[in-house]
Amino acid sequence: MSIIFDSETQTFHLQTKHTSYIMQIVKSKYLVQVHWGRKVRGTNPGSLLAYRKRCSFSPSTDPEDLAISLDTLPLELPAFGASDFRVPAYQVQLDNGTTVSELIYESHRIYPGKPRLEGLPATYVEEDGEAVSLDIVLTDKLIGLKAVLTYTVFRDADAITRSVRYVNESGGNIRLLRALSVSVDFPHPDFDMLHLHGSWARERHIERRPLTTGGATIESRRGSSSHSVNPFVALLSKDADEDHGDVYGFSLVYSGSFLAQAEIDPYSTTRVVMGINPFDFAWLLEPGEAFQAPEAVLVYSAEGLGGMSRTYHKLYRTRLCRGEYRDKSRPVLVNNWEATYFNFNADKIEEIAKVGQQLGLELFVLDDGWFGKRDNDKSSLGDWFVDGNKLPKGLEDLVERVNKLDLQFGLWFEPEMISPDSELYRAHPDWCLHVPGRRRTEARQQLILDYSRQDVREYIVKVVSDILASCPISYVKWDMNRNMTEIGSALLPPERQRETAHRYMLGLYEVLERITSAFPHILFESCSGGGGRFDPGMLYYMPQTWTSDNTDAVERLKIQYGTSIVYPISSIGAHVSAVPNHQVHRTTPIEMRGHVAMSGNFGYELDLTKFTEEEKAIVAQQVATYKELRPLIQFGDFYRLLSPFEGNETAWMFVSEDRSEALVAFFQVLSKPNAPLAKLRVKGLDPDKDYRVVEVEVADAEERLFGGDELMNVGLHLPQWKGDFRSRLYRFIAQ
DSSP states (O other): OEEEEETTTTEEEEEOSSEEEEEEEETTTEEEEEEEEEOOOOSSGGGSOOOOOOOTTSOOSOTTOTTOOTTTSOBSSOBSSSSOOSOOSEEEEETTSOOOOOOEEEEEEEEESOOOOTTSOOOOOSSGGGEEEEEEEEEETTTTEEEEEEEEEESSSSEEEEEEEEEEOSSSOEEEEEEEEEEEEESOOOEEEEEEEEETTEEEEEEEEEOOTTOEEEEOOSSSSOSSEEEEEEEEETTOOSSSBOEEEEEEEOOSOEEEEEEEOTTSOEEEEEEEOOTTOOEEEOTTOEEEOOEEEEEEESBHHHHHHHHHHHHHHHHTSOSTTSSSOOOOEEEOHHHHTTOOOHHHHHHHHHHHHHTTOOEEEEOSOSBTTOSSTTSOTTOOSBOTTTOTTHHHHHHHHHHTTTOEEEEEEOTTEEOSSSHHHHHOGGGBSOOTTSOOOOBTTBEEBOTTSHHHHHHHHHHHHHHHHHTTOOEEEEOOOOOOOSOOOSSSOGGGGGGHHHHHHHHHHHHHHHHHHHOTTSEEEEOBTTBTTOSHHHHTTOSEEEOOSOOOHHHHHHHHHHHTTTSOGGGEEEEEEOSSOTTTOOOOOHHHHHHHHTTSEEEEESOGGGOOHHHHHHHHHHHHHHHHHHHHHHHSEEEEEEOTTTSSEEEEEEEOTTSSEEEEEEEESSOOTTOOOOEEOOOSOOTTSEEEEEETTOTTOOOEEEEHHHHHHTOEEOOOOOSSSEEEEEEEEEO
């Protein structure tokens, strides 16, 4: 881990254990990229950049050196309008209406540690020795604009973070029209592009496609990171797979609308930019004001997608997630949503909790319907007081009844929303996002509170805090069930209306910071109709996310596999639900449902009182098994073995840091007639160790001894099954 500046060659060399990121100041002006990828010693970094004169359609900015053109230089913070015709990282507009800017190197500073980002989530360090940072100051003295680029390299992760702070040092106004967080230029176009896409109940499916001339754009305009795309993109060498080849990952620590774009120019170079979506965005900087762009986390791996994923997993699990539960095993829970929906009372909740206690569960979560007059999804969001009809003795009585069963108690909220049919809306109809005179579009019969307003934030912090302080609550599910429309604020002036969506995110982050800091003992789980806001920004405040409202075991194979491309297993909420499944009406065995859900933060979302005695015995065994394996699953290294996007079988595994223990989960969706014999080669073991292998949850299972090298290079015999939807767990213990 180091950042070295060579004053003679004017180069910056950022080094992690296995990665180099090199920049150079060209002509004492332009900050350009030289190399990002496999680590080099940097013996002569100043000579790594090549120049060539191009035709007049790529104009030169230096009459004495026609090889210097901004249209061909690999710029760190490119702008449009001053001879670079490629996609820009930022754009400004002055009071005179012009939009031309050119940022020139001014100074830099190298220092230990990592700075916080004002008002925004970001990765962090716990002591300065864990990282070293670099600030590079670029200025456009003509218009008084300053940009401070901040880079951090970590001691324990092959990751580099980058953010930009834009400052108005002029005497007039500067309007930011585009303020992206990162731009990287690659010297060739020979990549595939991988991203995660989907919809509600079908989140984070993997798509890989060749990058072609013109490039590709991934973006959300929904006011959130969204179900449809995720704030992540990767460029892969053509030969890259799960374990081999060059992979370049870009992940944005942000929860609002975003843009990720890869563009191939006429000279076959590739530019990747990422940040807040400039669509419908603008930010007015008055004299002396600054704008902080979100952080982008860059990960290079020479070991394919798996190597990239494990870097993100460890960094995000240990230096993005925070709080008491960051390193603590997560409780096994039961949630009443699919068991009762809105139709429950205290006795019914206690009845489910009693069975949960008998089966070894640790936490009961009361979902939607406990507040206001909430008998359906048409009313009461914003009225955060207990429904006396359902809970006549109050929330305190129900929590006490659950706690007496030796279960913790959790509660569902949707604090960012307001129902038109609510006491809060009738008192404050201007508290929602809206545009005067326009229809207020409803989704799920609800509108969105305007978190850009201080009065709204104060109200939410108070009412949520009052509930959380009223009785022993140890878990909160924080939901958000729609995207933004009519994005406007009653308190912002006309020239700042296009700031509303980002100000909303800043307001949300403030509310989350205040509430999670005030209740550090509570495990907070993010949710947005399932995985509609599964992003690094939310993980900073809440260390886990409800992965999808779709709990079907077969669909969850793809959802959880895709989620693991970026996000650690400790962040993935996964539950067993009833069959036929409520989303796709498929019937799968409880064994497979359990094994899929046990591959994340485990729980149940059904009416436990309806289980047969045989099912109760299976569940009790699942819970006991998961408790034993939970540290390995939640905090071990994760390896993907077989992809559900490529075949009928899926497999993944968890390996302890010292490689003394591992767990393999294997799933077969459909039965095959007269199937061939097959073996499964595993990963991540110590080739010099022998491992005792046993089938988990199988009575009198035969224990067999294999060498780690045999298991990885030859493989484990797969079962020959009849019947669809089968699964098995294998445990490996080093001898």
